[in-house]
Amino acid sequence: MISMDTKTIDEAVELAKFEQKIANEEKIEPSDWMPEAYRKNVIRQMSQHAHSEIIGMQPEGNWITRAPTLRRKAVLLSKVQDEGGHGLYLYSATETLGITRSEMIEALQSRKAKYASIFNYPTLTWADIGAIGWLVDGAAIVNQISLQRTSYGPYARAMVRICKEESFHQRQGYEIMYELAHGTPVQKQMAQDAMNRFWWPSLMMFGPHDADSAHSGQSILWKVKRESNDFLRQKFIDQSVVQIEVLGLELPDPEIVWNEERGHYDSGPIDWDEFKRVINGGGPCNYQRIKHHKKAHQEGEWVREAVRAYRLKQQTKNVA
Amino acid sequence: MNQEHLAVYEVFVRSNRGLDHKHVGSLHAESPEHALMYARDCYIRRSEGVSIWVVESSNITASTESDVENFVEPMDDKPYRHATHYVLPEKVKNM
Numbered sequence: 001m002i003s004m005d006t007k008t009i010d011e012a013v014e015l016a017k018f019e020q021k022i023a024n025e026e027k028i029e030p031s032d033w034m035p036e037a038y039r040k041n042v043i044r045q046m047s048q049h050a051h052s053e054i055i056g057m058q059p060e061g062n063w064i065t066r067a068p069t070l071r072r073k074a075v076l077l078s079k080v081q082d083e084g085g086h087g088l089y090l091y092s093a094t095e096t097l098g099i100t101r102s103e104m105i106e107a108l109q110s111r112k113a114k115y116a117s118i119f120n121y122p123t124l125t126w127a128d129i130g131a132i133g134w135l136v137d138g139a140a141i142v143n144q145i146s147l148q149r150t151s152y153g154p155y156a157r158a159m160v161r162i163c164k165e166e167s168f169h170q171r172q173g174y175e176i177m178y179e180l181a182h183g184t185p186v187q188k189q190m191a192q193d194a195m196n197r198f199w200w201p202s203l204m205m206f207g208p209h210d211a212d213s214a215h216s217g218q219s220i221l222w223k224v225k226r227e228s229n230d231f232l233r234q235k236f237i238d239q240s241v242v243q244i245e246v247l248g249l250e251l252p253d254p255e256i257v258w259n260e261e262r263g264h265y266d267s268g269p270i271d272w273d274e275f276k277r278v279i280n281g282g283g284p285c286n287y288q289r290i291k292h293h294k295k296a297h298q299e300g301e302w303v304r305e306a307v308r309a310y311r312l313k314q315q316t317k318n319v320a
Numbered sequence: 321m322n323q324e325h326l327a328v329y330e331v332f333v334r335s336n337r338g339l340d341h342k343h344v345g346s347l348h349a350e351s352p353e354h355a356l357m358y359a360r361d362c363y364i365r366r367s368e369g370v371s372i373w374v375v376e377s378s379n380i381t382a383s384t385e386s387d388v389e390n391f392v393e394p395m396d397d398k399p400y401r402h403a404t405h406y407v408l409p410e411k412v413k414n415m
Binding site: 029032033082085088089092093095103118157158161165249273307310314 | 344346347358362
């Protein structure tokens with residue numbers, strides 16, 4: 001009983017220290033004591049973020065061989081390579097919380113872990129590559145800028161690095177859209193269609209409305225999340241409207257209208273049934289995305305096997 | 321499935337000659353040589369650095385931050401080590 005009490009007191013002291021750090025805007029670092037629920041919450045959010053970077057390579061990778069010019073191909077290749085790098089930063093940063101890379105991959109492949117539901121939509125035309133860079137990366141940047149101030153140190157530092165690279169992604173997407181929107185009527189229509197399809201899933205990227213968000217309350221208290229879903233979504237809508245006007249395209253939502261009183265654009269209701277359906281596996285490409293991930297992973301097994309053999313040999317050599 | 325055949329390496333990048341190497345993150349690799357190549361591909365794709373160090377994480381010995389008081393306190397009771405400890409005569413504006 002005495003040891004139990006000591007443990008409880010120790011924990012209470014540690015918890016107080018932890019909460020003080022959060023209150024002082026200090027970062028939590030890997031070796032610090034942290035409540036188990038904080039650790040789990042950060043692992044969930046970071047690994048989900050890492051999975052999104054990796055799965056996000058698929059819809060865009062799909063167009064690398066079909067990019068219309070050599071320059072576009074080089075740009076897209078660079079962008080997809082960046083996404084792979086972002087996944088790596090985030091997996092590495094998540095591992096500092098005591099979870100292994102293979103546990104995370106297992107969680108992704110068995111669908112225990114989620115990734116951004118937007119990547120379950122197909123890329124049907126070249127304009128989709130423009131729409132993804134501009135809208136999907138644009139929405140991600142709005143979210144990631146606020147996460148540069150997240151309370152978990154390695155996550156915050158990874159976000160700083162990612163944000164630096166991400167703005168090229170958005171600009172190259174917007175450039176594709178701008179050229180199509182100012183091209184032939186068919187090209188303009190293609191841009192319009194891509195924007196219309198990616199607009200709503202982009203808004204869903206910010207997650208459910210604040211009132212319905214399962215993890216938001218605690219995440220905000222612990223400063224894992226720094227801004228609410230609805231606040232960030234509004235910011236994204238406000239910045240996008242002017243960009244759509246410059247493209248000369250029709251707004252994807254007829255209910256978008258400036259609200260003088262709020263100082264923001266009002267917009268139409270989001271189809272949350274679709275969001276739930278897609279995030280729970282019912283989107284057009286969920287099955288394909290995971291299947292492809294498993295296939296690529298299995299096809300790399302011979303490399304891992306060779307590496308194991310190589311390392312074993314090196315170790316034996318060192319001993320001898 | 322298993323990825324733990326790779327060791328974890330910490331990556332340090334010197335962004336310009338004359339500056340310190342700074343920790344930028346970590347990665348998994350088969351050997352130090354591979355770690356260096358992966359770090360090049362991952363961390364300095366946009367001329368972020370002129371030199372990289374990689375070191376296997378398990379080779380780093382670190383102090384514990386939670387014990388920082390016991391670890392560095394003896395330094396704090398020597399205020400005379402700081403320039404601000406000494407009061408300059410008023411006529412001497414800067415030193």
